Amino acid sequence: GAGVSQSPSNKVTEKGKDVELRCDPISGHTALYWYRQSLGQGLEFLIYFQGNSAPDKSGLPSDRFSAERTGGSVSTLTIQRTQQEDSAVYLCASSFVQEQYFGPGTRLTVT
């Protein structure tokens, strides 16, 4: 079956611009997560959506970061006024129970 998909796969943007990253989770998965992986680091939790509950935004590094999940399915992560330290691979995962299944990620480069 189809796995988690993310778009774009690569994004190069200029410092100060806004970017939107998209995630399509596995159909039927109620939970959706965003992580980011900076060079040489492990995965850093950003935000979690579960059904209709209020999202857990505790991992978002600043108020420039926001995320939405429409209709309990597709999610968009938005980074406003990008900074060079935002450069990383942004990974989306979805789950039904505890095992999370990851998409291929979006590599964001801020120049």
Add this chain to the structure above:
Amino acid sequence: DQQVKQNSPSLSVQEGRISILNCDYTNSMFDYFLWYKKYPAEGPTFLISISSIKDKNEDGRFTVFLNKSAKHLSLHIVPSQPGDSAVYFCAASADYKLSFGAGTTVTVRA
């Protein structure tokens, strides 16, 4: 505050031999542990997991061991194959959030 630590950034092993990857954690509330494998330019792939009520879980060539008193888990791959060359992440969960280690790069030599 790194709650999950993989102290070996890399591991080189000969094909056919055992690979042992180690992971330590600090949060005693963690009750579920997972290993993920990651190839370049791909997302992490779930490999194997273990609940805190067990001390061993086996799936084919992969076995995960959990020592709760030492807050330590390990992944054994036997026998190692060239396709196992990848980055392996240890992860732990207390609720729904996963805390990840920094990863161990495994290279299997022919």
